[in-house]
Amino acid sequence: QQQVKQSPQSLIVQKGGISIINCAYENTAFDYFPWYQQFPGKGPALLIAIRPDVSEKKEGRFTISFNKSAKQFSLHIMDSQPGDSATYFCAAYNFNKFYFGSGTKLNVKP
Amino acid sequence: DVKVTQSSRYLVKRTGEKVFLECVQDMDHENMFWYRQDPGLGLRLIYFSYDVKMKEKGDIPEGYSVSREKKERFSLILESASTNQTSMYLCASSPGPPALYEQYFGPGTRLTVT
Numbered sequence: 001q002q003q004v005k006q007s008p009q010s011l012i013v014q015k016g017g018i019s020i021i022n023c024a025y026e027n028t029a030f031d032y033f034p035w036y037q038q039f040p041g042k043g044p045a046l047l048i049a050i051r052p053d054v055s056e057k058k059e060g061r062f063t064i065s066f067n068k069s070a071k072q073f074s075l076h077i078m079d080s081q082p083g084d085s086a087t088y089f090c091a092a093y094n095f096n097k098f099y100f101g102s103g104t105k106l107n108v109k110p
Numbered sequence: 111d112v113k114v115t116q117s118s119r120y121l122v123k124r125t126g127e128k129v130f131l132e133c134v135q136d137m138d139h140e141n142m143f144w145y146r147q148d149p150g151l152g153l154r155l156i157y158f159s160y161d162v163k164m165k166e167k168g169d170i171p172e173g174y175s176v177s178r179e180k181k182e183r184f185s186l187i188l189e190s191a192s193t194n195q196t197s198m199y200l201c202a203s204s205p206g207p208p209a210l211y212e213q214y215f216g217p218g219t220r221l222t223v224t
Contacts, residue, residue: 046213
């Protein structure tokens with residue numbers, strides 16, 4: 001069974017809008033939560049990550065919100081741009097292993 | 111700049127063939143990983159290695175084996191390829207502690223088994 005559940009599967013946002021992708025997990029032993037961005041024909045690249053002792057982390061237009069009690073975390077992309085169009089994966093780390101969500105294909109319309 | 115390279119971008123093999131996928135990293139990373147990526151399933155870990163000659167099974171090791179004879183090279187072997195192994199295969203590497211969370215991915219090998 002999937003250890004990290006990600007939604008939505010696809011997302012269409014207008015340029016300048018906010019993109020929000022959500023992930024949920026069950027295993028409370030996870031201790032690191034990264035987000036990856038993947039462009040067509042490329043491998044995923046680390047975008048931003050958070051540890052469970054922090055509720056929010058911001059890097060430029062990208063913010064992770066983390067709710068430890070709800071076992072949920074989300075990626076917010078502010079002022080979304082067409083260049084942000086890509087597939088985004090959340091992940092969770094525990095004991096040398098990364099568990100990935102199923103991915104969200106984001107399309108930012110000009 | 112970390113570079114993870116994979117031997118082929120596209121590969122077409124026949125059912126029953128033995129298939130080798132090669133991955134090389136140039137940053138002296140301790141850990142190396144093989145994933146397969148399928149639509150709607152995300153990335154699933156096949157095997158990983160935390161040291162030369164050391165390996166551990168991931169979540170879907172059946173039908174695969176790995177080899178790590180040198181630190182920079184991690185090979186994925188499909189002993190007898192089957193059509194359900196048609197997929198995108200991604201190799202990744204990460205340093206040892208404390209930066210072991212930072213995974214760097216190669217561009218992927220799209221394998222088609224006919």
